[in-house]
Amino acid sequence: MTDTDGTPEGAPREAAALLEEAALLEEAAKKSGLLWLTVAPAPARPVWHVWLDGASWLVTAREPGAVEQFVPGLTAAATVLVDVRSKDKGGRLPGWTARVAVVAPGDPAYEPAVLALHAARLNAPDGEEQPARWARECDLVRLTPTASARALPHDAGRAVPIGSPAVTRGASPLNWSIGRLRRRD
Template structure:
């Protein structure tokens, strides 16, 4: 059996950048997390940037639209595993390791990353004051590729890797709601 060709480091670096740039959501696993967490991000200056809710977010959860994504523990992590998926097929393209770094608010790097993130931030109810809120109460993190590609062309796992969904108190206790376009059972169609 012939040995499988491994892509060069330059090709892997380009794959990481292009797949992360084109993915609308990346999946992050860090610390002792059993499952990956989705995160919206932006690729800027050779790294993925995410904004995560600050420590006050738990108190503000009732104020919809004013709290950023919750990525508890990411700010304390030194490294994270980033998985990028294809938009059309949702298949995993590449999984890479990143160093997690904090950006100090109002520094030139923070300003550049915040501007890039603000341009991609959907449904911001306070767009005019977004950067002020981020500098005061949220955290912008830089996910810098270490060069280690864990999954990619020629190195994809053969097992399922699916994790059972987390438990939830959500339930439907009664009949399902009536839907306008759905025909009731036993009723004839009108011609």
């Protein structure tokens, strides 16, 4: 027998709500290749990831200035705050708390995660040698959701962007096609 909302009779509504929430978190993370991680006390920073087997997987460099993304303090943290953007509208969705686990190359979960990340990595500088470089120079991190979605803050999470050495070298080149009106007869 089921209630009118489709949950089994006797099953707590809270459990059904948690399952629904977990499905929403998974769907949002699967659709977006970008997460915002907050490793306390640093501000949130964007990272690319892959969702696999109920967790977000990412590669982080061990040293700043390496080819891969560097997230200071991530591998030493027990938990992090994760926010995801909406793939449809680009807005911020409610985030969650995740347990951090560094996965070593000998672990059975290592190979499938590296293959999924390798397939998703854009502009790999070393092509098919990338997984071997990751094993030497990077850490594979699994972020497993542990707490339910957090409500969005009142300021929608607006913050000053983190500084970066990536800057524009000068003014953009002149493009005559922009702003030109086409004549219609």
